[in-house]
Amino acid sequence: MVEVSPKGTVAYEVVDRIAWVRFNRPDKRNCMSPTLNREMKDVLDRLEFDPEVGVLVLSGEGTSWSAGMDLQEYFRDVEKEGLAGVRKAQRESYGWWRRLRWYQKPTIAMVNGWCFGGGYGPLLGCDLAFAANEAQFGLSEINWGILPGGGATKVAAELLSFRRSMYHAMTGEMVDGAKAAEWGLVNESAPLAQLKDRVTQVANILLGKNPVALKATKDAMRRVREMTYDNAEDYLLRAQEAAFYYDGEGRKEGLRQFLDEKSYKPGLGAYDLNKTKV
Numbered sequence: 625m626v627e628v629s630p631k632g633t634v635a636y637e638v639v640d641r642i643a644w645v646r647f648n649r650p651d652k653r654n655c656m657s658p659t660l661n662r663e664m665k666d667v668l669d670r671l672e673f674d675p676e677v678g679v680l681v682l683s684g685e686g687t688s689w690s691a692g693m694d695l696q697e698y699f700r701d702v703e704k705e706g707l708a709g710v711r712k713a714q715r716e717s718y719g720w721w722r723r724l725r726w727y728q729k730p731t732i733a734m735v736n737g738w739c740f741g742g743g744y745g746p747l748l749g750c751d752l753a754f755a756a757n758e759a760q761f762g763l764s765e766i767n768w769g770i771l772p773g774g775g776a777t778k779v780a781a782e783l784l785s786f787r788r789s790m791y792h793a794m795t796g797e798m799v800d801g802a803k804a805a806e807w808g809l810v811n812e813s814a815p816l817a818q819l820k821d822r823v824t825q826v827a828n829i830l831l832g833k834n835p836v837a838l839k840a841t842k843d844a845m846r847r848v849r850e851m852t853y854d855n856a857e858d859y860l861l862r863a864q865e866a867a868f869y870y871d872g873e874g875r876k877e878g879l880r881q882f883l884d885e886k887s888y889k890p891g892l893g894a895y896d897l898n899k900t901k902v
C-alpha cells in the first residue's frame with residue numbers, strides 16, 4: 625500500500641522487503657523544498673529499522689528524479705528569513721543526505737528522469753545508482769549564477785575525473801543516463817521501461833546477503849576513501865571485530881555451509897541466510 629507523507633511531498637511503499645521511496649512533487653519536477661526535506665527525513669527515520677525493510681530505493685514520481693533545490697521555497701523564501709532561516713534549511717537538506725550516506729540499510733538511487741544540482745546530494749547518499757538511459761544529469765547552478773553548493777561540487781569531484789567534473793560544472797551541460805554510467809555517476813543505465821526490473825534484481829541480490837556485513841561493508845567503502853593505507857587497514861580490522869558484536873554467528877555459519885555442509889561456494893554466491901538467525 626502506498627503511504628504518503630502528511631504534506632504529500634514523499635510517497636513510499638514496502639513490497640517484498642524493498643522500500644520504494646519517491647520524491648512526490650511531480651508537478652514541480654520533484655525539486656526539494658524545506659517541507660520535502662523534513663518529510664524525507666521523517667520517512668527515512670520511519671523505515672531505517674523497520675524489520676520489513678531490507679533495501680531502500682529512492683526514485684521520483686513523474687518525469688523527474690529531482691530538479692534539485694526548490695529555487696522559490698528553498699532559496700528565495702528562506703532567504704527572507706535571514707541567516708537563521710538559511711542555515712536551518714541547509715541543515716535539513718544536508719541532514720537527510722548525510723543520513724542516507726550512513727543509512728543502516730543498503731540504498732539504491734533509481735534515477736528515472738531529471739537530476740540537477742542539489743539532487744547530486746542524495747545521488748551520492750545512495751550506495752548504488754541506476755539511471756534510465758533517458759535521464760538527464762546536470763550541474764545547472766552555473767546557468768543561474770551560483771557555484772554548485774550543498775555538496776554538489778564535492779559529489780562531482782568524488783565521482784568524476786578532474787576534466788569531466790570541471791567541464792560538467794563549468795558548462796552546465798547535461799549528460800544522459802548512458803553517459804552518466806560511462807562517467808561513473810551511476811553504476812549502470814537501462815531503458816526507462818526496464819529500469820525498475822533491473823533495480824529489483826539488484827535489490828534482491830542485496831537481500832540475500834548478511835545485513836550486518838552489508839552495513840559494515842558500505843560504511844567501510846566510504847570511510848577508507850579518505851584514509852592512508854595503514855589507517856584503512858587498522859579501521860577495517862576494528863570494523864570487522866565491531867561487526868561481530870552484532871552478528872557473531874553469521875560468519876561462522878558462512879564458513880560452516882561452505883567447509884562442512886558444502887552447500888554453496890562463496891565465490892559464486894551468498895550462504896543461505898535462512899539456515900541461521902542473524
Ligand code: COA
Pocket residue numbers: 651652653655691692693694695696697738740741742764765768
Ligand atoms: N525550483 C523551483 N521550481 C521548479 C524547479 C526548481 N528547481 N524545477 C522545476 N520547477 C517548477 C517550474 O517552475 C514549474 O512550475 P510552474 O508549473 O508552477 O510554472 C514546474 O516545476 C514544471 O517545470 P517546467 O520547467 O515547466 O518543466 P520541464 O519539464 O519543461 O523542465 C526542468 C524540467 C527540470 C529542465 C526545468 O524545470 C528546470 O530547469 N528546473 C530547474 C533545474 C535547476 O536548475 N535546479 C536547481 C539546482 S540547485
